[in-house]
Amino acid sequence: MAKRPPLAKSELELARIVWRLGEATVRQVLEALPRERGLDFATVQTYLRRLEAKGYLRAEQRGRTNVYRSRVQPDRVLGEVVKDFLDRVFDGNPLPLVEHLIQDRGLTDEEIERLQRTLDALKERQK
Amino acid sequence: MAKRPPLAKSELELARIVWRLGEATVRQVLEALPRERGLDFATVQTYLRRLEAKGYLRAEQRGRTNVYRSRVQPDRVLGEVVKDFLDRVFDGNPLPLVEHLIQDRGLTDEEIERLQRTLDALKERQK
DNA sequence: CTATAATACGTTCAATTGAACGTGTTCGAG
DNA sequence: CTCGAACACGTTCAATTGAACGTATTATAG
Numbered sequence A, B: 001m002a003k004r005p006p007l008a009k010s011e012l013e014l015a016r017i018v019w020r021l022g023e024a025t026v027r028q029v030l031e032a033l034p035r036e037r038g039l040d041f042a043t044v045q046t047y048l049r050r051l052e053a054k055g056y057l058r059a060e061q062r063g064r065t066n067v068y069r070s071r072v073q074p075d076r077v078l079g080e081v082v083k084d085f086l087d088r089v090f091d092g093n094p095l096p097l098v099e100h101l102i103q104d105r106g107l108t109d110e111e112i113e114r115l116q117r118t119l120d121a122l123k124e125r126q127k
Numbered sequence C: 001c002t003a004t005a006a007t008a009c010g011t012t013c014a015a016t017t018g019a020a021c022g023t024g025t026t027c028g029a030g
Numbered sequence D: 001c002t003c004g005a006a007c008a009c010g011t012t013c014a015a016t017t018g019a020a021c022g023t024a025t026t027a028t029a030g
Helices: A009-021 A026-032 A041-053 A074-090 A094-104 A109-125 B009-021 B026-032 B041-053 B074-090 B094-104 B109-125
Strands: A057-062 A065-070 B057-062 B065-070
Touching (some): A009 A026, A009 A041, A041 A065, A074 B094, B009 B041
Antiparallel strands (some): A057 A065, B057 B065
């Protein structure tokens, strides 16, 4: 499985939009971008082309226009991104990051409940 | 508080070593690096200089040698790094990341227990 | 004392990334 | 038709990053 080159930040940003939309043209991605981002059409085009070259997206010529869709499972890519981050910043140790997240950022009561149930299930399964 | 320029990956890697050691010379950082990293002394020197220029580290001339130490609270920087990542990859929403982490990466039983206690405490406090 | 090793510091260099330009082509409104 | 808007694609360009070089200086083992 030929390893893809790493995702740059802007590339991930656009890839996530394509993932969310399922498939998208340059213009659709541009329009899905927050207005204050202020990217040029040509710039979005360039990034999508790069994503295709890197193997993350696949372009299909529909009529006169290119439609991009994901070539790899988004979750898989996300997993790689998270793993890379975890390795670099926490030596691959998830616990400190999890603790940081649940301490620091606001979780609602429901979210806490939900996490507890997830942990319960996990503890069950872990036997 | 003048915002620092962002931390590049290699820079964060070295900064973390300085944080861990409390203070360190170029050589000490070099030696604390995993052997397979294979960085040159001069390269480590360059990165530490950049970290100083960016305001993350402060160099003190001790004898003939530079000793680097952190200029900002490491936890603070770490918080920024995590926040940036969370924003970019999960739209600032911690829950999906937490769920991904506890599902995907191996947590030991004790770690799960510990998380549950943390969540209990958090739920208490949230009233 | 002197040659060698270690260091600081300025400089360089290639690859990657963020961002856009220019040109050729095409499609649809008048 | 024809003209302008939209698009594709090749190209460019500056900033950042990863990595190291070269030179001057100093400390130290012989």
